[in-house]
Amino acid sequence: MARIAVTGATGFVGGTVAAVLADKGHEVTCLVRRDPGPDFPWPWQVVDSSDVGDLESALDGKDAVAHLAILNDFALMYADRRAGWDGYVGLTERVVAAANVTGAQVAFISSDWVFDGVGHLYPEDFPPNPVNYYGVLKVASELVVLHQADRGFVARVGGVQGLHQTKAHGPRLQDCGFGFFVLALVDSVRAGRRFTVWEDPHINNVATPIVAPEIGALLGRGIDRGVDGILHFAGATSVTRRELAMATCEAFDLDPGMVDFGPVPDEARLPAPVPFDTSMDGSRTMALLGTVAHPIEAQLRALAAEVETGRPVPLS
Numbered sequence: 001m002a003r004i005a006v007t008g009a010t011g012f013v014g015g016t017v018a019a020v021l022a023d024k025g026h027e028v029t030c031l032v033r034r035d036p037g038p039d040f041p042w043p044w045q046v047v048d049s050s051d052v053g054d055l056e057s058a059l060d061g062k063d064a065v066a067h068l069a070i071l072n073d074f075a076l077m078y079a080d081r082r083a084g085w086d087g088y089v090g091l092t093e094r095v096v097a098a099a100n101v102t103g104a105q106v107a108f109i110s111s112d113w114v115f116d117g118v119g120h121l122y123p124e125d126f127p128p129n130p131v132n133y134y135g136v137l138k139v140a141s142e143l144v145v146l147h148q149a150d151r152g153f154v155a156r157v158g159g160v161q162g163l164h165q166t167k168a169h170g171p172r173l174q175d176c177g178f179g180f181f182v183l184a185l186v187d188s189v190r191a192g193r194r195f196t197v198w199e200d201p202h203i204n205n206v207a208t209p210i211v212a213p214e215i216g217a218l219l220g221r222g223i224d225r226g227v228d229g230i231l232h233f234a235g236a237t238s239v240t241r242r243e244l245a246m247a248t249c250e251a252f253d254l255d256p257g258m259v260d261f262g263p264v265p266d267e268a269r270l271p272a273p274v275p276f277d278t279s280m281d282g283s284r285t286m287a288l289l290g291t292v293a294h295p296i297e298a299q300l301r302a303l304a305a306e307v308e309t310g311r312p313v314p315l316s
């Protein structure tokens with residue numbers, strides 16, 4: 001079992017990754033910016049992520065660092081390009097520099113938004129071509145890991161579904177990406193409110209959804225096996241928003257008659273282009289990690305079990 005530091009563990013995906021790695025017996029330490037409070041479930045350490053020396057001390061004795069922290073504020077990264085660059089690329093450079101000194105392997109989570117969205121089922125070796133600054137920042141961060149880390153890998157994820165492990169306020173609303181889409185629909189229909197699935201050529205409309213706990217399981221396998229290069233942590237099924245909505249009704253036993261299809265509200269649009277089809281092929285990844293990509297029905301069953309129990313349910 002490995003000693004793994006996790007950045008971004010107070011966030012949605014990072015918290016689930018920390019939970020799954022700990023459940024699988026790894027020794028997890030969450031590198032946080034401030035005291036996360038008495039209910040935070042995993043060991044943590046406050047680290048100044050602007051200081052490579054501080055990161056080096058935090059990574060001392062660790063086998064790996066799962067790096068998920070980002071400046072997750074689309075409007076701010078556009079308003080202040082330098083802050084955006086530092087919140088992605090600069091931060092990744094410092095994590096990688098520290099990991100190289102201590103010998104830790106770097107497991108970096110990237111995004112399906114590195115692609116332009118005009119293809120379909122992008123394989124791991126397909127050249128990225130981001131259409132917005134977020135995608136540029138993720139590609140630049142990927143290159144830092146691929147070319148500067150002594151040991152490590154890049155794992156792209158997209159269409160991530162799951163519960164937030166440490167924030168009780170639950171799922172977000174539907175947005176121009178796929179994240180939280182399923183639970184936004186489930187919450188709405190269970191509360192008796194009709195749900196409108198947005199359909200529009202200018203939002204992310206096709207993806208290969210994966211539950212967040214499976215990202216934790218695959219990341220653990222990548223660390224255990226010491227893999228390198230680019231991985232795709234993708235579900236096995238490419239779906240449109242409409243198809244995902246229907247599969248969700250089936251999996252959660254909801255009335256599909258409560259679901260409408262309509263345009264995106266203007267206030268929900270991002271101030272930048274959004275890739276349309278970001279579905280990814282993860283065949284090479286799954287072979288490397290000794291597992292398989294799971295179909296949407298299995299992903300949704302795992303999510304339903306997670307909602308039921310409050311505990312992450314990985315598939316691998």
Ligand SMILES: NC(=O)c1ccc[n+]([C@@H]2O[C@H](COP(=O)([O-])OP(=O)(O)OC[C@H]3O[C@@H](n4cnc5c(N)ncnc54)[C@H](OP(=O)(O)O)[C@@H]3O)[C@@H](O)[C@H]2O)c1
Binds near residue numbers: 032049071157
């Ligand atoms: N959610 C998705 O659907 C999705 C899809 C594709 C890829 N991803 C990738 O998954 C990763 C996690 O995303 P998420 O949705 O879980 O984000 P999130 O919930 O917004 O979490 C962001 C995390 O980063 C931390 N952070 C921000 N700036 C930091 C800094 N300067 N130093 C240290 N920590 C900092 C935050 O800490 P505080 O709590 O202190 O603010 C928080 O823990 C990202 O790399 C993202 O690109 C996510």
